[in-house]
Amino acid sequence: MIKDGTMKRIFCGWLAALALLLFSPFLAAQTALVVGQDYSVISPPMDTDNPAKIEVTMFFSFACGHCKELDRQLPAWLKKLPADIEFKRVPVGFGNPFYQLMARFYYALEAIGEIQRLDHAVFEALHDKGLRLIDEKSIKEWVAAQGVDEKKFHDAFNAFSVASKAKRGDQLVQAAKLSGVPTLVVDGHYLVLGKNAKTHAEMLVLTEKIIEKRRAERKTAKK
Secondary structure, rough: OOOOOHHHHHHHHHHHHHHHHHHHHHHHHOOOOEEOOOEEEEOOOOOOOOOOOOOEEEOOOOOOOHHEEEEHHHHHHHHOOOEEEEEEEEEEEOOOOOHHHHHHHHHHHHHHHOOHHHHHHHHHHHHHHHHEEEOHHHHHHHHOOOOHHHHHHHHHHHOOOHHHHHHHHHHHHHHOOOOOOOEEEOOOOOEOOOOOOOOOOHHHHHHHHHHHHHHHHHHHHHH
């Protein structure tokens, strides 16, 4: 004979299981990614540099204030990314002379190994201190004040390789059909929209979900 207490526990357990069964589709719907709202499909997909990894590309510009705020959150976010993720940044030109200047600024700092040290300092110089880094002369004066060899920077800034990277960046912008920055692209397939994201932190969480989606697709393709 089943005692009343045991029967109540069984009944409560059955109700909990039923509730979970009924609400699971609802919860799944709440967390499901929505095309046109959370992300858009890039067709045809963009080429990536390392097919062995899921490539996450951030399109940005030093000239963009929102990019500055997202950049501030990147170090902590990048530390927790799984080993199968490769992250890269692409400065955009958008056919705008100032944005193109900023793209060359980024690639020149990268070429001489100073981008990690001075990356956020450039954002602060432009957006917090209001410095007018509007041409090569003013940029060279600023980098020299940061302890960078001015000639070394000058040579990098005017190098063919830097100009080529800036041009390639504009080609990627066209391939992804970008209309603004900052924008994140996952593995050349998905452009993160985040129309409901209220903060940059929420945008990064959404990016993680899209990474998971792409990872699952890659696993299915290998079977």
